[in-house]
Amino acid sequence: MAVVKVEKRNSRDAPQTRSANNGGSLFWLQPGQVLPTGYVPITKNEDVRKCIHILADLVSNMTIKLFENGEDGDYRVKDELSKKIDVCPNNLMTRKNFIYNIVKDAIECGNKVAAVKTNGIYIENIIPWAPSTVSFVNISENGYQISHNGQRFDPDEVLHFVINPSSTTPYIGEGFTATVRQTVQDLAQAQSTKSAFLKSEYKPSLIITTNSDDEAMQTEEGRKNVLDSYVSKTKQGEPWIIPAGEIEVKTIQPLSLNDLAIADTMQLDKRAIARAFGIPPFLIGVGEFNKEAYNNFIATTILSIAMSIQQELTKKLLLSDKRYFKFNIESLMQYSISEKVAYVKEMVGGGILNRNEGRNKLGESPVDIEGMNDFVVLENYVPVAKLGDQKKLRKEDEPDE
Numbered sequence: 001m002a003v004v005k006v007e008k009r010n011s012r013d014a015p016q017t018r019s020a021n022n023g024g025s026l027f028w029l030q031p032g033q034v035l036p037t038g039y040v041p042i043t044k045n046e047d048v049r050k051c052i053h054i055l056a057d058l059v060s061n062m063t064i065k066l067f068e069n070g071e072d073g074d075y076r077v078k079d080e081l082s083k084k085i086d087v088c089p090n091n092l093m094t095r096k097n098f099i100y101n102i103v104k105d106a107i108e109c110g111n112k113v114a115a116v117k118t119n120g121i122y123i124e125n126i127i128p129w130a131p132s133t134v135s136f137v138n139i140s141e142n143g144y145q146i147s148h149n150g151q152r153f154d155p156d157e158v159l160h161f162v163i164n165p166s167s168t169t170p171y172i173g174e175g176f177t178a179t180v181r182q183t184v185q186d187l188a189q190a191q192s193t194k195s196a197f198l199k200s201e202y203k204p205s206l207i208i209t210t211n212s213d214d215e216a217m218q219t220e221e222g223r224k225n226v227l228d229s230y231v232s233k234t235k236q237g238e239p240w241i242i243p244a245g246e247i248e249v250k251t252i253q254p255l256s257l258n259d260l261a262i263a264d265t266m267q268l269d270k271r272a273i274a275r276a277f278g279i280p281p282f283l284i285g286v287g288e289f290n291k292e293a294y295n296n297f298i299a300t301t302i303l304s305i306a307m308s309i310q311q312e313l314t315k316k317l318l319l320s321d322k323r324y325f326k327f328n329i330e331s332l333m334q335y336s337i338s339e340k341v342a343y344v345k346e347m348v349g350g351g352i353l354n355r356n357e358g359r360n361k362l363g364e365s366p367v368d369i370e371g372m373n374d375f376v377v378l379e380n381y382v383p384v385a386k387l388g389d390q391k392k393l394r395k396e397d398e399p400d401e
Helices: 047-061 079-086 095-109 178-200 220-230 261-277 291-317 337-349 355-361 384-389
Strands: 004-006 014-019 064-070 073-077 111-118 123-128 136-139 143-148 152-153 159-160 208-209 248-250 322-325
Touching: 014 123, 047 095, 047 178, 047 261, 047 291, 064 079, 079 095, 079 291, 095 111, 095 123, 095 159, 095 291, 111 136, 111 143, 143 159, 159 291, 178 261, 337 355
Parallel strands: none
Antiparallel strands: 004 014, 014 136, 064 073, 064 322, 111 123, 111 159, 136 143, 143 152, 208 248
16 A cells, blocks of 8 residues: 655654655555455456546647737747647657656646756657656745655656645645545445356246145255256256146246346446546446537536646746647547538638638648638628728718728
8 A cells, every 4th residue: 555654853843755656546445454365456347447537538638839929819820849849758768658658647646747857958758767766855834845766856856747746745635536436435345246147057947836745855965856857857948847736837037137236236336436437327338428528527527637737748848928828629529520510610601710721620731822811891802901891881972992
């Protein structure tokens, strides 16, 4: 389990060291509790792993854009810094794998730390540290240090990504896995009960009752003789001929998983795990797909994780107070092609986008045709700069130009 160490000092403000695994899978057991047979860490649970994968996969799919504030709005900046962060922040990984690793570990452990290597001017590499090599040292009520393999760093010297901040130390995260601990235990018990039930040999499908009080019926051999007299001596497909009123034969339906309500319990537990991660249940196989629920999931849970990452990148990597990093959250939203076309037509017709920008929204390349970069309005596509020149807006005595 994750360990909390207190350094022995005379000062009352002795720093406390907290493992980076705080809130992670190893917190399942309490101090002194013995590992049960078949114990599996919470992060190895199939549904938990699936939820973590979904979150990490979606966040890592988004492009990271660099913007700069302008007088008329914010502009996207395309330079070597934006390329480095969006394409290959780590020399051995693409942005997809780098962000996936950041999100996965941060969700499991609550924290993920990465070191930034520079050549004095430019960023050369961003190296994520394994959670097992990182711990946090409280040096005061308002400060802490990050320890990596025995070497300490101030928070502004490294990138520290936090998920689900702690209520007592908000600069250290707790992650999501702590909130699903009990649900996973219940799900594991349901799986164990289901497995034991399916392997059970005591599920009779036939009951025979007799009116005989013979002592032979009280023994296993006697009961076997009665059964063999009707079963073993009868060919397959032939009817049984039995004395009326003496023997009654009934077929019974053994208990099923539905009778034990295991299937319903497992469905509820899966939904509970999905809710704990803020994920729609249909993404882990429970229920049917709902576009509105999915888009709301992107705009809330995914955006929240993306915000924590992009703000840390902006805070630690950018010197200019006019620039910031931003994930392209729109790329994950679910829209039909007809909805996209209607949106583009409305934006182009309203003069908000030019036609080449509209093509870009639909994934098409711009074309070098006159007027495609002009902003036009209304059904007759009048350039924005000449809106006031429309005849219907002029007075009758005003001459044409």
